[in-house]
Structure formats: C-alpha cells, structure tokens
Amino acid sequence: MPETERRPHVRALQALENADALDGAGKAIGKSVRNGIGPGALKDALSGTWLGHALHPLLTDLVISFLVSATVLDVIGGDRDGKAAERLIAVGLASYPPTVLTGTSDWADSEPVDPHVRRVGLAHAAANTAALGLYSASLMSRRGGHTARGKALGLAGSGALAAGGYLGAHMAFAQGVGPNQTTYDPGPTDWTDAADSGELAIGAPKAVVVADTPVMLLRHGDGVHAIHDRCSHRGCSLSDGTVDGEVVECACHGSRFRVDDGSVQRGPATQAQPSFEARESDGRIQVRRRAP
C-alpha cells in the first residue's frame, strides 16, 4: 500500500467515500433539492452561471474568514472588550444562508455522476452545520457574559470549520467537483479526421474522439457543428442529450449550450463548451480547434 494511503486521515476519507450506508439519506435529500431547485433562473443564480464561475467557493471564503478571524482574536488577544470577535461571529453566521444554499444546490448535482462525491458532500455539510451550531452557541455565551465558554465554543467551532473545509477541498481538488471538465483536452490544432460524412444524420448528435478529445458532431441546416462532448459542468456526454434547433441540452442537469459556438444558454454550467471548426472533404468530416 502506498505511504500516502496508510495515513489515518486518508484511510478515513476512503472509508467515507465508500460508506454506502449514507446513500439512503443522501439520495432522498438530493432528490428533494433537485425537485425544489430545477433548471432555470434560480439554479443559474445559485450555480454562478451569471458569474462565469461557481459561486459557492467564494461564499465559503467569507464564512471561514469572518469566523476564523474571531477565533484568532480570542487566541492571540488584541480585542480587549470582546466586541470585535462578537461582531465577526455575527457577520460570519449571517453569511451562512447563501453559502448553504449554493453548496446544497451544487452538491445535488453529484447525481448521477458520482456517489463518492455525494457521500463526502454529506459529511462536508455535517461538519459545517456543527461549526454553525458551535459558533452560534459561542455568540450566545458571549452575549450572556460567559466569555470563557464563548471562546472555548468558538475554538471548537473553528475545528469543525477546518474539517468542513478539508472535505470541501477534497471534493474540489481530489474528486474534481467544480473545475471546467473540458480544460485538459482542448482538441487538435490542425485539421483532423473525425468521422465519415455518411455517418452523420441531420439533427442526430454523434460522439467521436479526435486527438484524445471527445467531440460532439451535429449536422444542422447550415453545415456540421462540433463542440466538446464532455459537459463543462460535471462531465456528462452532451451527445446523450436533447437537440432543439441550435441548442443541445445536457441529459444530466439540464445545462444548455449553443452548438455553433458552445456558449451557455442555461446553467448550472458556468463555462462554455469549447467549439471547433468543422469541414467536410472527400466524404470525411474534419475538425480543428478554433483560433483564440
């Protein structure tokens, strides 16, 4: 077993990722979230489609910075009457609702892609809920005149917050939740053979692999369109989706992209699909990356 996998926290993470006992609750909660926040304006607002970037990570930075700053003041001093720490905790707690809402909406999109993400996401939420409870109790204690107890609760809250942050970082950096799923295979720079012209019927998307890049081909009224086939949101194949005129809708979470330029028409995707130039020559379809 590699050294890294012997470390206790790595083994605990692996156990969490494989904890299928969490699936009953996770699936039920995820389903109700998806039913409550379907594709549309609210989902786009929460996902960060308007921002061109996921919104949740930005909000988590606010919560963490306010609450941890309060704990730092508690530990190193410099806040003689305790009012600064109190205010920081109050602002940190006020930052929770939009952070929870955006995170819950993002987490619900772990279906149908990856059950491991769903399980880690549940633990991430539980840790942050514990931090919310501990910092809320800390604020009440301080306001009730129990400063020492308030500081101890804040310190415990910062531990829960760190656990939540660790799990969130694991989802983003180890499990790949959030990055543009098309980033690492930009497609060929030169004209490259993609398919036989006869294989492409009008309006029926076809998935091909060109220079190690998955590409969706679509014959439309004005020729052949080619965009990256892996949805930038969570990586589902767009050629499994539904075509409506010049737009393809991803079958997983309903993101819509124009087939001529890959632009996002509806989230939860926040990033456009790379689009490719396409031409037909001697009965073959060829594609290449568009000039930036």
Ligand code: FES
């Ligand atoms: S994978 Fe989520 S909308 Fe495509």
